Amino acid sequence: MADNSQTDQTVTPEDEVVRICQDLIGIDTSNYGDGSGPGERKAAEYVMTELTEVGLDPELFESEPGRASVVVRIEGEDSSRGALAVHGHLDVVPANAEDWQVNPFGAEIKDDCVWGRGAVDMKDMDAMILSVVRDLARTGKKPPRDLVIAFLADEEAGGVKGSHWLVDQHPDLFDGVTEAISEVGGYSVTFPDKNGQDQRAYLLQTGEKGIAWLRLTAHGRAGHGSVPNDENAVVRLAAAIARIDAHVWPREYIGSVRQLLDGLSDLTGVSYADDDASDLLQHLGGARGFVEGTLRDTSNFTMLDSGYKHNVIPQSASASLDCRFLPGHEEDLMATIRELAGEHVEVTIVHRDIALDSPFEGALVDKMKGALLAEDPGAAILPYCLSGGTDNKALKKLGITGYGFAPLRLPADLDFAPMFHGIDERVPLESLKFGARTLQRFLADC
Structure with missing residues (x-):
């Protein structure tokens, strides 16, 4: 990890943002969505250190061992105004190192960019937030209104063990918050x-x-692979998949x-x-x-599971379906999926969000x-x-209006958006510094 001992008031957010981004990328917080993986605890402890070093008093919360989030409230000039939540998530999707030009957790600087898993989604924004908050604490400047700063677990699996857990178990952390900003907005295209x-x-x-992660399970009659079977669960599932895939959403x-x-x-x-x-x-x-x-609404199949031996027709077969619906469309989407799936295919909801x-x-x-x-x-x-979706969905349960504002001025030739969950994630150094300056300016005037 880079030296983080600087507490001089002359240090600016853009002086620190690259270091912090590298440090965060260097901590593997891969979220496999099945309870495995390293969790966010080590990254949360790093955030705690960065905040306490400048005199702040953050709290660390674990929904279960290793699944850690950090929250700190900063008093503003006018605490009677609605507070602003500024939040980011600490987890990242997994990365297959063999697919990358560099070590995805090496936080290497190459071609004037920081490379690594999370450079785009969203340890770049986490670094901007940390650098600006550290500056507020060092200088003693108060923002116009209270800020609730949150670094959250489990966003990449729907926030069940992060934002949703905090909102359900510790809603007092967000007392008085009326608006929020987070990821996937504020970046440039040319x-x-x-x-x-x-x-x-x-x-x-x-x-x-909105999000509807569904599991389709086809039921049929088990039997020997050599015997004709007109109740084959695999065939029923395949037919449902074909019907749903062929459907043209309006x-x-x-x-x-x-x-x-x-x-x-x-x-x-x-x-x-x-x-x-x-x-x-x-x-x-x-x-x-x-x-x-x-x-339009969308439905994409992502995983298949059926059978256990080449010569055995299984009794059931299942598929995972990722549906995303526009505001007001959830009921129609679910009804359409169930109709297309057919009578022999059960549709269950694995995770949904607004x-x-x-x-x-x-x-x-x-x-x-x-x-x-x-x-x-x-x-x-x-x-x-x-x-896609962000942790703003969880905050909406408390009546908080959320926006995506992770400001980045990007080179015209950088194909940025496809790097979300892609390979060779990287963010330009100058874009990070621009983001830190812009976020600092915004929070000084929010």
Whole structure:
């Protein structure tokens, strides 16, 4: 680990953010979603050290041994105002080292980037938060309102052992919190405008699709592999998979998606139709996939499990299905899946969570826009809906309105969005420093 002994008030967030990001990436917090893996405890202890070193008094919470989250409240100038939660998650998805150019937990600096699992999702933002909070504590500056800073466990498995557990078991930690910011928003994309000039736009995340992780289990008659069987569970499951995969989910543009497309159309001069926005979406580069996932509900099969011997027809066969639904669509999606699955296939919910849709207006949004534009004048700022999910879903149970704001000014040629859960994750050093400056500016004015 890098030396973290600096407590001089002349140290700025951008002086520390790269070091902290490297330190966090170097701690393996892989979340396999099945209870295995190292857990977040070591990373949580690191965060505790970084916070206590500058005089703060954070608390560490474990939902079960090793599954650790850290929370600290910072008093603001006006505690009568609604507090702001600033949160990130400490876990990461697993990484197969053989697929990477570098050790995914080596936190190597290469080509002016920090490489490693979590560099994009989301130890870069964790580092920004830590660096800015340390600066607040060192300098004694108070933010305009109370801040609740949270570093959470288990987001990559739905937050059951992290954000949802804290909200259910310790809701008092979020007393008075009205709004929140977290990951997967505030990063830039660059495209040619209507005059052929490079235009940088920041995608501010205002919405999230809901989650329905389902298990489909087909039931049939077990038997010998040499005997004809018209109640084969594998065949029944395969037929259900084919029907669901062939289903075309109707397209619908919710408010945040419509605002994004209209804004992008105005900037580029490229029009779009409700049934085809492909020419317009290509201007988003790697972020196109995230946006395409929000034009309709989606259902993708991810895992299969059946049988135990080559010559035995199994009694059951199962598949895992990842469904994401737009706000207000959950009941229709579930009814459609059950109908398509058919009478011999049972549909059970493994994990579900709500969809979010927050307004692209108001004082907090104005402050986020202002911080970005102060650091990058001339940029455009557009809303978008995330096809995935964040811990803002858990906070919504307490009435907290959440946004994605992890500000990064990115090189035009960096295909950033596909690195979420991808290989060779990396974040430019200058982008980290930009993010630390922007977040510092925002929290000083929030």
